Amino acid sequence: MSSFLSEEENNFYINEGYLVRENQFTIEEVDALRGALERAVNSAHEKANEGKVYYLDKKKFVDVGYMTLQYEPKPSEDILRVIEPAHILDEQLYSLTRDKRITDPVRSILKETEISLWTDKLNLKRPRGGSGFGWHQDSPYWIHDSKNIDLLPNVYLSLDDADEDNGCFRVIRASHKEGCLPGTADGTQLGGFYTDPNCFNESDAVNLRIPSGSLVFFNQHIVHGSEPNLSDQQRRAYIITYQPKDQPMLKSGAVININ
Ligand SMILES: O=C(O)CCC(=O)C(=O)O
Structure with missing residues (x-):
């Protein structure tokens, strides 16, 4: 069965910069994917011993080959926050990058039948303190590495x-229409990656309350973020980003086409 976007969904994505499709994966599938995610986390922890440790704005990062691990700030520095890319750590995550429920809508967005993988990351917002993500766009991170900065749709x-x-x-609805916006010039190492708050209106924020197994398609230019996890519940997500076919991936430079 195909999962292409309807005209109405496509128009919503074009105008708003995002689109939600709830309950695309069953509870059993989500359970299996949580298992894959936690296996990937264990494997990343093991590999971290061979990696190069560095700090940006007092936050710990480890590069292992072309994989980057980000940790929670002190005193939780042993807790992983982001793994990018993650498909290399687990076969099930790799298969997911080819699942038609994810890739058909991307084909609709890119208006292409063949696409390739740009990057993928696990965001592990753990209970009782998993950090938030300040308002930002993804495109300023990628603009120096991609020739397709307007063609990098994300799937959450x-x-x-x-x-x-x-x-x-x-997300800040419709904020993708402005293209790459300026970052904050607050003198920190990572400040330039957070969007200047004068360039968007926080009253346009949409909080995406969604059940597990849901998908959010979002434009690489949309301003987005999230608050910390202060609850007792997990908030784990896998974000995959695509591009037109035959293009090298961020970090590894490998070409992973998806037909
Ligand atoms: O997982 C989130 O809530 C935000 C993720 C995000 O902004 C990102 O990975 O670029």
Whole structure:
């Protein structure tokens, strides 16, 4: 069965910069994917011993080959926050990058039948303190590495029910229309990657309260972020980003076409 976007969905994505499709994966599938995610986390922890450790704005990062691990700030520095890319750590995550429920809507967005993988990451917002993500766009991170900066749609798969309590994903509706916006010039190392708050209106924020197994398609230019997880519940997500076919991946430079 194909999962292409309807004209109405496509128009919504074009105008708003995002689109939600709830309950695309069954509870059993989500359970299996949570297992894959936690296996990937264990494997990343093991590999981290061989990696190169560095700090940006006092936050710990480890590069292992072309994989980057980001940790929670002190005193939780042993807790992984982001793994990018993650498909190399687990066969099931790799298969997911080819699942038609994810890739057919991307084909609709890119208006292409063949696409390739740009990057993928696991965001592990753990209970009682998993950090938030300040308002930002993805495109300024990628502009120096991609020739297709306007053609990098993201897909967010929620692996837990999410709402404001556990730091659900949020977008500034229609903010993608401005292209790459300026960053904050606050003198920190990472400040330039957070969007200047004068360039968007926080009252346009949409909190995406979604059940596990839901997908959010979002434009690489949309301003997005999320609050910390102060609840007792997990808020785990897998975000996969695509591009036109035959293009090298961010970090590894490998070409992974998806037909
Ligand atoms: O997982 C989230 O809530 C936000 C993720 C995000 O902004 C990102 O990975 O670029």
